[in-house]
Amino acid sequence: MQDLAHHILDIAENSVRAHASLVVIRLQERPSEDLLRLEIIDNGEGMSEEMRRQVLSPFTTSRTERRVGLGLALLAQAAREAGGDCRVESTPFHGTRIVADFRLSHIDLKPIGDLGETMLVLAVGHSDTDFALEIERGGGLRRFDTQEIRASLGDAPLCSPTGLRVLRGHLGEVLGTRPTHPYGLKESPNAC
Amino acid sequence: MARLSVQSLNALRDQLQAERAGREGKCRATVIVHMGTCGISAGARQVMTALLGALEERGIADVAVSSSGCAGMCSREPMATVQRPGEAPVKYADLDEKKIVRVLDEHVIGGSIVKEYALAMGSERAG
Ligand SMILES: Nc1ncnc2c1ncn2[C@@H]1O[C@H](COP(=O)(O)OP(=O)(O)OP(=O)(O)O)[C@@H](O)[C@H]1O
Ligand SMILES: [Mg+2]
Numbered sequence: 001m002q003d004l005a006h007h008i009l010d011i012a013e014n015s016v017r018a019h020a021s022l023v024v025i026r027l028q029e030r031p032s033e034d035l036l037r038l039e040i041i042d043n044g045e046g047m048s049e050e051m052r053r054q055v056l057s058p059f060t061t062s063r064t065e066r067r068v069g070l071g072l073a074l075l076a077q078a079a080r081e082a083g084g085d086c087r088v089e090s091t092p093f094h095g096t097r098i099v100a101d102f103r104l105s106h107i108d109l110k111p112i113g114d115l116g117e118t119m120l121v122l123a124v125g126h127s128d129t130d131f132a133l134e135i136e137r138g139g140g141l142r143r144f145d146t147q148e149i150r151a152s153l154g155d156a157p158l159c160s161p162t163g164l165r166v167l168r169g170h171l172g173e174v175l176g177t178r179p180t181h182p183y184g185l186k187e188s189p190n191a192c
Numbered sequence: 193m194a195r196l197s198v199q200s201l202n203a204l205r206d207q208l209q210a211e212r213a214g215r216e217g218k219c220r221a222t223v224i225v226h227m228g229t230c231g232i233s234a235g236a237r238q239v240m241t242a243l244l245g246a247l248e249e250r251g252i253a254d255v256a257v258s259s260s261g262c263a264g265m266c267s268r269e270p271m272a273t274v275q276r277p278g279e280a281p282v283k284y285a286d287l288d289e290k291k292i293v294r295v296l297d298e299h300v301i302g303g304s305i306v307k308e309y310a311l312a313m314g315s316e317r318a319g
Contacts, residue, residue: 001233010229013228013259016259117237118237120241124257124259125240125258125259126258126259157256160253161247161248161252162253164244164248
């Protein structure tokens with residue numbers, strides 16, 4: 001995975017597969033602690049304690065298509081390579097919380113990448129799941145939430161031209177980028 | 193707000209009708225992009241963004257787009273499945289931004305399968 005936005009998409013896809021109705025993605029920048037913390041919190045079906053303990057290993061999966069599950073192992077590797085670590089908390093039938101810590105100043109910290117595209121693809125791809133993105137940075141909190149967007153759209157699907165326009169507009173506001181290009185919302189590398 | 197001409201009112205009405213058709217399940221097709229770890233590392237997100245951008249550019253509202261998990265053939269990702277009502281689903285493999293737009297124009301809109309990119313029927317299970 002080339003950047004954190006791609007990891008986020010991948011980890012949030014796990015939450016969807018666990019039948020979460022809400023996935024909260026939180027990014028906190030704490031320069032005083034040299035810390036970038038990524039949390040992905042869902043209200044899905046969770047996993048057993050046994051599963052939780054081995055889930056960061058690449059050979060743990062509940063997939064039947066193949067024997068390896070890479071998503072969480074890759075995220076943990078990216079965190080460790082940037083001087084941090086990854087942990088998983090989960091309660092069966094209640095949900096799961098993934099925490100990945102990175103050292104902000106670490107030379108091997110992957111760029112954040114395009115959070116706008118990740119949120120767009122999650123929101124359009126899963127009409128039964130809501131996604132929230134919270135970015136805490138420099139004392140400010142910015143929040144994007146598909147629940148608000150779906151409420152304002154009524155029953156128009158997010159993949160319709162109207163839905164996409166509204167989604168891009170909201171994402172542009174939250175991420176501080178103007179959605180001029182149809183694929184817009186590019187973030188400069190390493191900007192959280 | 194600019195004054196609405198009859199023409200733009202007609203266009204708006206057509207668009208709303210098409211969007212309503214989509215909601216009522218009268219989609220002309222569904223496109224599923226496979227979004228497992230293997231797909232994402234191979235470029236599935238970019239494939240989906242290109243598809244959405246092309247739908248928006250063409251003003252198409254009655255194509256449903258969604259994501260699903262790994263299609264079980266990691267080496268052939270990114271993959272997408274096109275389902276047109278009353279027809280067998282077709283899986284496409286080794287996609288990129290250009291190929292998915294061609295699949296949209298020729299298969300989803302035009303109705304003819306892009307054979308170069310399609311997996312042979314039934315071969316899904318071999319992966
Ligand atoms: N949010 C979650 N809720 C419940 N179970 C989860 C969650 N995330 C991961 N799991 C469990 O952990 C396993 C391993 O996840 P991981 O993302 O590492 O691999 P995978 O999803 O199985 O395969 P891949 O990510 O390679 O497509 C999953 O198969 C699933 O059983
Ligand atoms: Mg996974």
